[in-house]
Each structure stands twice: as structure tokens, then as C-alpha cells.
Amino acid sequence: MQNPxxxxxxxxxxxxxxxxxxxxxVIAAAIDTWLGVAxxxxxxxxxxxxFSLRRTQSPPPVxxxxxxxxxxxxxxxxxxNETVGGAELLxxxxxxxxxxxxxxxxxxxxxxxxxxxxxxxxxxxxxxxxDRLFDSLTAMRAVGLNVEGEIGDxxxxxxxxxxxxxxxxxxxxxxxxxxGRSHWLERGVVEKARExxxxxxxxxxxxxxxxxx
Amino acid sequence: MTTVxxxxxxxxxxGPPPIxxxxxxxxxxxxxxxxxxxxxxxxxxxxxxxFFVRVVNxxxxxxxxxxxxxxxxxxxxxxxxxxxxxxxxxHWADTSVKKGNRRGLQGGLVLTVLLGATFLLTQVVEYHRLxxxxxxxxxxxxxxxxTGLHGAHVLVGLTILTVMMVRAFRGxxxxxxxxxxxxxxxxxxxxxxxxxxxxVTVYLL
Numbered sequence: 001m002q003n004p005x006x007x008x009x010x011x012x013x014x015x016x017x018x019x020x021x022x023x024x025x026v027i028a029a030a031i032d033t034w035l036g037v038a039x040x041x042x043x044x045x046x047x048x049x050x051f052s053l054r055r056t057q058s059p060p061p062v063x064x065x066x067x068x069x070x071x072x073x074x075x076x077x078x079x080x081n082e083t084v085g086g087a088e089l090l091x092x093x094x095x096x097x098x099x100x101x102x103x104x105x106x107x108x109x110x111x112x113x114x115x116x117x118x119x120x121x122x123x124x125x126x127x128x129x130x131d132r133l134f135d136s137l138t139a140m141r142a143v144g145l146n147v148e149g150e151i152g153d154x155x156x157x158x159x160x161x162x163x164x165x166x167x168x169x170x171x172x173x174x175x176x177x178x179x180g181r182s183h184w185l186e187r188g189v190v191e192k193a194r195e196x197x198x199x200x201x202x203x204x205x206x207x208x209x210x211x212x213x
Numbered sequence: 214m215t216t217v218x219x220x221x222x223x224x225x226x227x228g229p230p231p232i233x234x235x236x237x238x239x240x241x242x243x244x245x246x247x248x249x250x251x252x253x254x255x256x257x258x259x260x261x262x263x264f265f266v267r268v269v270n271x272x273x274x275x276x277x278x279x280x281x282x283x284x285x286x287x288x289x290x291x292x293x294x295x296x297x298x299x300x301x302x303x304h305w306a307d308t309s310v311k312k313g314n315r316r317g318l319q320g321g322l323v324l325t326v327l328l329g330a331t332f333l334l335t336q337v338v339e340y341h342r343l344x345x346x347x348x349x350x351x352x353x354x355x356x357x358x359x360t361g362l363h364g365a366h367v368l369v370g371l372t373i374l375t376v377m378m379v380r381a382f383r384g385x386x387x388x389x390x391x392x393x394x395x396x397x398x399x400x401x402x403x404x405x406x407x408x409x410x411x412x413v414t415v416y417l418l
Binding site for chain 1: 243245246249297300303304307394395398399402403405406409410413417418
């Protein structure tokens, strides 16, 4: 829902809508009290429906074409959270690296609860993400990968967007839990990333339970 | 973002990326939400009291307000027109500054301040003519409480608008920089919306 007081113009429009809303209710109530109640209910419902419709009809994202990386190196941007240390992910990165000179940037979004997000309490989320990232970087460096790491935004798409702007990757790798256990898959993160970024994207599914056995 | 392994070079990228607040809520948006939330709670508490008193007293001869009180709906209606008109002049001022029309900005702000002052003055005069005071039954207390609370908001709005008007005559604001006028306009429209709700609730229904 958009804030009706986000700008003077929007606030003025809200004034006009408020006038129209109450004029109709008052006229109906003047005719009959219950008619006024009915108009109130119908108008309020219509307003709620209109707001929900506006929310679902958000415009499609603008496709981003990151600038080319230096020709001497191949850049891989990896976005992962709990699966950042998974064997499948490590294998995929090694496979994609091949014999090229590769730079890998691992971004771990600082996932947070909506309440903590709204009150800007993200210290715990960032600490947890940093611990995961540290372990992951240690594992990747142990197999000889040229890798760096960052803590990203709590929204994985936003974290990707931030990193794409500065890192200018040649390819993206998104690592998730298997379907049914992955919040990112449920939210369509991989599909949204494909829509938004004009960069080859690989989706790696990491089954941490299988890894442990 | 936080770089874990120290600053890393990203090729020939010049300067930091543009700042964004995606990790946190933008201060302007959060501030406006908190302001609106606090105002809704404030007015909501007054409306709750008003409706409670009304429901409790509805059985007294089925009349509202209870005799011998009456609500000056006509004068308040004229006052409503005045305040609604001031929203139009405020919007004119804001539109003018965006187009670089200084005369329009000054004229719009002067008219808005005059109309707002007229509204407040009319309300004060009407208070004196009502024939009852805050201590005369719960209806009178809630009536003065709600309309007075709104009047206080108008006073704050007028103060802000007066400052903006003086600044406009001193040559401040441009099509690129007019944040003060924008925020004053948002506040004024909010005050207008609240009055419409108060007027319909207290005077008409």
C-alpha cells in the first residue's frame, strides 16, 4: 500500500478522495441512516479492494545489464544464505571456474524478521550472516578459489542488485535449499533474478541434510 | 554492505554506489509513517471517547446532542469550505514552486495562511457563541476536546506555513529545492483530512 502522504501532490489527491468519500456517505445517511451505513461499507470495501489491486499490479522490473568485467578475468557472483557452505555449491563454483582466472564474490543476505526490519534492528542478522560467510570463505579458499565476501541486504534480490552494480559479474549463482524447505524458492527469488538481471544464472540446490549424512 | 575481508577493488568502478536504504526503512518514510500512526492514535482516542459518550447517551430521548445542546453545523460547514479551499491554494503554491513561479508560490502561501487563520478565528468566535463550556457534561467535553485538538493542529500548521511564507518572500525555494513547502503542504492536507472526518462525525452524523 502506498503512503497517501508521500508527497504534497499525493496528499492533495487524498484530500479530494476523502471529500468524495464523506459526501457520498453523508448524502446517503441523510436519506436513510441504514443507507448511509451501507454506502460506508461499500465504499470502504471498494477502497480496500482498490489498494489491494494496486499492490498486485506493480510494474514489471526493469532488466539490468551490468557493465562488462575486465576481459582478463571471469567474475562469479554467488548469493546464498544457510546453504553457503554446501558441498554442491562449492562444486558448482569450481566447475564454473575451470581453468580461467576467476574472481568470486559471495554475498550473504542478512535475513531478518519483518518486525526487526521495520525497527532497523539488524545487528543480530548481520552477525549471523557474517559467521556463515566467514566459514564459507574459509572453505572456498581451502580449495584454491580467489574469493571475497560481503554481507548483503536482507532482501536477496536487493543484495544481488547491490552486488551486480559494483562487482559487474559475468555470471550469477544462487544457492537455495530444496523446494519445500526454501523460503527463497517460495518467494520466487530465482525467477525474479532471471527477470531482472541480464546475466547467465545458475540455480544450485543444496541439501544440507544429505550433506551431513 | 559490509566488506568482510576488507576493501576489495571492483575493477575500474569510480566512487561508491548511490546510497540506498533498502536494509532499513528510509528515514523520511519511517518518519511519516510514525507521524501518521501517532496522529491516528491521538485522534482515535478522542473519537473513541466521543463515540462512547454518544452510545451511552443515545437513549436520552433519542436525541444527539442531548438537549439543550446544539451543534453549529452551518457555521462549521462554511468553515469546512474555507479549509478545503486552503488545500487548493496550498496545492497551487506547491505546483507553482515546482514550475519556478515565485509569484504563484507567494500568492498560494499567503492565501493559505489567510484562509487557515480565518478558519481558526471563526472557530474561536463560534466557541464563545456556543453557550456551553468544557465542563458542561461529557458531550461538551468531548466536543471541545475533538474540535480543540484539531484547532491545535491548525495552529501548528499555520505556524509552519507562516515560516514558509516568510522564506518564500525572502527568495528561498526553487524548483529543485522546495522540501519545506512540500512538507508544509503534506501536513496541511493531513490537517484538512482530519477536519473533514471531525466535521462529518461531530457536526453531521
